[in-house]
Every structure is written in structure tokens, then in C-alpha cells.
Amino acid sequence: MIRQRQLGDLTALATLTEEVHAADGYPHAIPPDLTAFFFPEDLLAAAVIDDAGTIIGHAALKVTMGGSGAMDLVGRATGRSLDELAVLTRVMTHPSARGRGLVRDLTEWAIAAAAALRRRTWLLVDAESTSAIACYAACHFSSVGSVEVTFGDGAVVPHLVMVRPELGHTTT
Numbered sequence: 001m002i003r004q005r006q007l008g009d010l011t012a013l014a015t016l017t018e019e020v021h022a023a024d025g026y027p028h029a030i031p032p033d034l035t036a037f038f039f040p041e042d043l044l045a046a047a048v049i050d051d052a053g054t055i056i057g058h059a060a061l062k063v064t065m066g067g068s069g070a071m072d073l074v075g076r077a078t079g080r081s082l083d084e085l086a087v088l089t090r091v092m093t094h095p096s097a098r099g100r101g102l103v104r105d106l107t108e109w110a111i112a113a114a115a116a117l118r119r120r121t122w123l124l125v126d127a128e129s130t131s132a133i134a135c136y137a138a139c140h141f142s143s144v145g146s147v148e149v150t151f152g153d154g155a156v157v158p159h160l161v162m163v164r165p166e167l168g169h170t171t172t
């Protein structure tokens with residue numbers, strides 16, 4: 001069941017983050033402040049997949065991501081300003097629950113939640129994360145370019161910027 005995330009989910013999300021990081025190297029590092037990671041100041045909405053009390057998936061929408069390079073790229077590609085955009089982030093599904101359509105459900109939730117706020121959805125994905133890129137392409141996101149993201153540990157990692165068409169403009 002997909003449902004709105006609650007503050008009480010934080011402990012379960014910490015476990016999910018550790019397990020996804022260990023399996024996939026996402027996020028890049030375990031955030032030292034998980035509350036700030038899951039509840040950033042520019043948060044728009046967040047959802048979890050709750051499997052009979054166990055959190056097996058998560059996604060959030062926020063306003064800013066990746067610095068001005070990424071946001072300028074999205075602005076040029078979509079013709080939209082920051083207050084008309086929402087970035088899909090913190091997308092994780094438990095390694096034991098892959099291939100069940102959970103990210104598809106989470107992206108559909110995100111697109112509807114963003115559209116309800118009159119925002120269009122975009123995302124950043126590690127350019128070497130072929131499985132995540134394939135998944136997002138299957139969910140109708142298209143690359144509009146790439147940027148380098150600098151993490152807190154100084155690592156500079158190329159990322160693709162992907163944009164979802166307007167609601168109703170997909171072919172399937």
C-alpha cells in the first residue's frame with residue numbers, strides 16, 4: 001500500500017536507507033542527519049510503500065537539487081521556473097522487493113502529487129546507475145542533459161537530468 005509518509009516512519013526509513021546503500025551504493029553515503037535528509041526545508045511531499053507495517057519503498061518531492069547547473073538545465077528544457085517544478089528524490093525500494101512495480105507506483109504517485117501542485121516532475125540519477133536509468137526510462141522520464149554533482153565528501157559524480165512529460169503526454 002502506498003501512503004503518505006509520517007514522522008514515525010523515520011526509524012524504519014533509517015533501516016531501509018542502510019540496506020539500500022549496502023546493496024546499491026545509494027544514497028552516495030549514509031546521511032549523518034537522516035531527519036534533514038528525509039525532511040528537507042523545501043520538501044513538497046513524500047510517500048512510502050507500507051507492506052503490512054514494513055516500509056519497503058520511499059520517494060519524496062522537493063524544490064531544489066543538484067545546484068544551479070541542474071536546475072537551469074531543467075528550466076531551459078521545460079520552460080518552467082522553480083516554482084513550477086518538483087524534483088523526485090530519495091527513491092528507494094528494498095533489495096528484496098525489486099521488480100514488483102514499486103518504483104513505477106512511486107513515480108506515478110510523484111507525478112500526480114506534483115501535478116496537483118501545478119508542478120512538473122524531474123530527477124537526477126547517477127550516470128553510471130544503469131538499472132535506475134532504465135527504470136526511469138520505463139517510467140517515461142527522458143534525459144535532457146548531464147551535470148556533475150559534488151557530494152559532501154568531495155566526490156564529483158556525473159548525473160543525468162531526466163524530465164517527465166506533462167501528464168497525459170505519454171504514449172503508453
Ligand SMILES: CC(C)(COP(=O)(O)OP(=O)(O)OC[C@H]1O[C@@H](n2cnc3c(N)ncnc32)[C@H](O)[C@@H]1OP(=O)(O)O)[C@@H](O)C(=O)NCCC(=O)NCCS
Pocket residue numbers: 020024026090091092093094097098099100101102103104105124125126129130131132133134135136138139
Ligand atoms: C533501480 C530501482 C529504483 C528499481 O526499482 P524497482 O522497484 O525494481 O522498479 P519497478 O519494479 O517499479 O520497475 C519499474 C520499471 O522499471 C523497469 N526496470 C526496473 N529495474 C530495471 C533494470 N535493472 N533494468 C531495466 N529495466 C528495469 C521495470 O522493468 C519496470 O518497467 P515495466 O513496468 O515496463 O516492466 C531499484 O533497484 C532501487 O531502488 N535501486 C537502488 C536505489 C536507487 O538507485 N535509487 C535511484 C536514485 S536516483
